[in-house]
Amino acid sequence: MNKEETVIKTLKKFNQEHIISWMNKLEENEKNKLIEQILNLNIEQVIDLYNNLNKTFEIGNKKIEKITAIDLNKLEDEDFKKYKNIGIDIIKAGQYAVITMAGGQGTRLGHSGPKGTFKVKLDNGEKYLFQIIVESLQKANEKYDVIIPWYIMTSEENNDQTLSFLEEHDYFGYPKNKVKLFIQGKAPLISTTGKLLIGKDKLIKEASDGNGSIYKSLAKDGIIEDMKKDNIKWVFVGGVDNILLKIIDPLLLGVTISEGNEIASKSVIKNDPKERAGVFCKIDGKPGIIEYSELPEEMSEEKDDNGEFVYGDVSILSHLYTIEALQKLSTKTLPYHIAEKKSEYLDENGNLIKPEGKNVYKFESFIFDAFSYYNDMSILRVKREEEFAPIKNAEGNDSPETAIKLYNAKLQKKLALYM
């Protein structure tokens, strides 16, 4: 069987005949490209996910337990100093790298470019989100007399735009040889009626497959090897859109090392039991995050003897790993979660269809699902107003307006912004 016959057989097997008729309308070279793409897709997996849409994650018999966090504000001075010094030693030794995850589509914000190219007007000037990250790195470099390598995870959709933006702005003064972009993985979209779609490039429409893609993408692009050559021992991974994110925090390093863990995260305490955010817990004895929609109401409201939520530690996408942990996790396959999205596509006659509402399922893996490969992790609970100002929505909660307010308030209190 030649390549074309193989592809046709697969498409027929999974009821995707519309792609066969599309294929037949293409020029020879376009057709060959499509055939090559399909040969490399795992259509069976996508169809399988589609057929099992209703079997969502359920707590079922899974045992949910509290996970203990270290509260930054309850640390004794002595411990605080001890942890900080441990971390400072690592950073000063040049063993620390930072990864910014910037492969998301930022659909809720609705900004036309990659989220890192979004600009906010702060009391200390107008800044792009990428620029804020560079400022943090530069401050740390000055303080610890190092140059921290900066890695940026982009996606097929936004890599070129990200690269040209950074070039245009001369990497905001960061040494270019210390910045590396790598592209995350992708998965085909499937319509709500179970059909693969054609994109403007005349190929099967794919999209970035969630921030859990980071582990495999790091290995695929040789980034882990690169870090090892550079003698990196600890790697921070954070999102692109929290303008108060502390990407270099010796305290987190010190706590994690002292607790003998290989992975760690920061949390803030949830505002109210119904906050739409996942919380840290142990699931069947392993660390993880349970989505607000999956946590039974009585558990979401449960408080301990000190009046604190038992399941109250919200993740702020601020994670730390040893290089060995990243290496181990890069060999694991994380489960896909399903999100309904709106996506343009070409119909069988090549007309661009712009749907009014959500029309596709998108498959995404979540970075925190990998925590279950460890028996334990460190969680450092920090103050929301000092470290968490995310920009997710165009307005309302977690919008530029709320984030800017938080940033400016911190500025006014003269608290060190980034460290």
Ligand code: UTP
């Ligand atoms: P979000 O889950 O907030 O997604 O990402 P998003 O794409 O930025 O925004 P919406 O949901 O479309 O509105 C949290 C972090 O994970 C990164 C994002 O760039 C952000 O830093 N991310 C998300 C990726 O790097 N890749 C992905 O596939 C998804």
